[in-house]
Amino acid sequence: xxxxxxxxxxxxxxxxxxxxxxxxxxxxxxxxxxxxxxxxxxxxxxxxxxxxxxxxxxxxxxxxxxxxxxxxxxxxxxxxxxxxxxxxxxxxxxxxxxxxxxxxxxxxxxxxxxxxxxxxxxxxxxxxxxxxxxxxxxxxxxxxxxxxxxxxxxxxxxxxxxxxx
Ligand SMILES: CC(C)(COP(=O)(O)OP(=O)(O)OC[C@H]1O[C@@H](n2cnc3c(N)ncnc32)[C@H](O)[C@@H]1OP(=O)(O)O)[C@@H](O)C(=O)NCCC(=O)NCCS
Numbered sequence: 001x002x003x004x005x006x007x008x009x010x011x012x013x014x015x016x017x018x019x020x021x022x023x024x025x026x027x028x029x030x031x032x033x034x035x036x037x038x039x040x041x042x043x044x045x046x047x048x049x050x051x052x053x054x055x056x057x058x059x060x061x062x063x064x065x066x067x068x069x070x071x072x073x074x075x076x077x078x079x080x081x082x083x084x085x086x087x088x089x090x091x092x093x094x095x096x097x098x099x100x101x102x103x104x105x106x107x108x109x110x111x112x113x114x115x116x117x118x119x120x121x122x123x124x125x126x127x128x129x130x131x132x133x134x135x136x137x138x139x140x141x142x143x144x145x146x147x148x149x150x151x152x153x154x155x156x157x158x159x160x161x162x163x164x165x
Contacts, residue, residue: 006050049077091124
């Protein structure tokens with residue numbers, strides 16, 4: 001794990017260019033204007049991970065369903081910084097936030113093709129809840145995962161993260 005990783009609130013003017021590049025890891029074909037509008041109108045919270053002020057990852061949390069369920073809509077870590085615990089750190093940050101808001105579950109959906117992300121979510125404690133066949137078009141299934149925050153050892157995870165740094 002690299003030192004001096006900071007997680008802070010996203011700032012549109014300062015951070016949009018960075019997160020647009022990161023978003024392209026997942027959605028390579030999306031136009032800048034479309035992503036900009038989407039982020040501007042996003043109703044949840046966005047956080048960025050930085051090293052020496054450079055944004056190297058981001059995550060979001062929204063509250064679209066019931067009063068106990070939050071949803072991760074965006075998560076990406078820059079390729080050169082992957083497999084160093086930054087994704088886990090970002091997840092930890094939003095789980096802590098969800099706990100502060102008295103949420104019970106945090107859920108996420110991703111394409112069934114995205115095996116890397118699915119394995120990552122399982123490693124950090126999410127469970128598979130279901131598959132929506134052909135959710136985004138023919139042959140494009142969507143997978144649904146969630147985590148019960150009450151069962152997530154926030155304190156222990158924090159220690160693990162700190163020990164790894
Ligand atoms: C998914 C992603 C955010 C993971 O970030 P990361 O910083 O590499 O993850 P971490 O280093 O914190 O990994 C945490 C654990 O997951 C595991 N993991 C991470 N990526 C994995 C992969 N592709 N395959 C299998 N396991 C993986 C790590 O080995 C680690 O396990 P450990 O705790 O046993 O050591 C990153 O790969 C990414 O940005 N992918 C592209 C964008 C994307 O697909 N986002 C999800 C959209 S829903």
